[in-house]
Amino acid sequence: MRISKEIQFYGYVGFLGIVLLYIIAQLYVKSHLPELGWTVSDWLINYEDGGFKRRGLSGSIFFLIQDSLKISLNTQVFLIQAFFFILIFYFLVRLLVSKKLNWDILILLCSPLCFLFIPVNIFNSGRKEIVLIALVLFFVCGKQSELKKYILFIGFIAGLFLHELFYFYLPFVIAAYILKTQKVDLRYLGSLFVASTLVVVILFVWGGEINQGQSLELLKHRGVQFTKLNIFTYDVVKERKGMINAYQSYILFGLELLFMIFLSFIFVKKYLPQSVKSFGIFVLISLAWVSPVYILGADWFRWNHIYAFLLIILIIIALPDNDQKIPCVEGKFNLSLVAVMILFFIVFFLHIQYDSSGNSKDFWLQYTKGRV
Secondary structure, three states: OOOOHHHHHHHHHHHHHHHHHHHHHHHHHHOOOOOOOHHHHHHOOOOOOOOOEOOOHHHHHHHHHHHHHOOOHHHHHHHHHHHHHHHHHHHHHHHHHOEEEEHHHHHHHOOOOOOOHHHHOHHHOOOOHHHHHHHHHHHHOOOOOHHHHHHHHHHHHHHHHHOHHHHHHHHHHHHHHHHHHOOOOHHHHHHHHHHHHHHHHHHHHHOEOOOOOOHHHHHHHOOOOOOOOOHHHOOHHHHHHHHHHOHHHHHHHHHHHHHHHHHHHHHHHHHOHHHHHHHHHHHHHHHHHHHHHHHHOOOHHHHHHHHHHHHHHHHHHHOOEOOOOOOEEEOOOOHHHHHHHHHHHHHHHHHHHHHHOOOOHHHHHHHHHOOO
């Protein structure tokens, strides 16, 4: 019996829904485990310890809510993570339904650097980039309006106070705006660039360090106690040395991102040939713009995930609109691309195990021997 393309699409969405449920369940477990403190601690950077600083807005808001409503910090972090992941899922599905799709783009969306990165690397999922991804998806879904433009502008600027990382993905926000509105609004985009640049300058000139010495004690007093692995014990010098010692791992991270860009280029060349030149120019500009974050931070797998996910979103936006009331998926299921993606998934999964075990051959050998 032949399964209709509509049913196939809903089956695909069901698969994404199952992944979403798994993510939310894992995030709930993580929110109550002190030894897995990266994604929780990232949200709890605050102004209470030392005053104005980078990334401190979310923690101060959570403190205020805890004082007012008596909701624990762990619970608040889990709720905000679940909320934004649900938003990402909702707006992503809406975007897919609004476009004339093919199986190639749906398979690429499930790349280990895109949607499936989240469950594969749950240890580092749920950090503040989910706000940026949700904001872009919100803007490009549905009808365009002035309200959406204001929300995108204000949301992006406010997001810089959550994490200055947003600034390094500004080209994606600009490209999403142009693709959605079909025009280059120099006044709007110029204002966004100037305002965001000014905020970043303020953060780096006047913003204090993430931990002013009392953060862990303040959080302990508020019912949250971490073990060694958390944002407040992050040692930049040690991390730099670790990156140098594990240069093989970081070379592989670079190759993984280039491979994902190559697959995206093949897709654009096949389905959007009129956009090949624009795609190439954008990739060069965006890679140059995002490159400082690869120098400043060690989480290359995260930077790759954000870049690849946003790149696939832009490609989906560029696809022709679907005027029908039902989902439109054209073409046959690409088994060759599935095979490539499975191999990519295996390589990435093994690489993440190596990376999370200490970024060195010695740590990796210890890691694997302990599980044999």
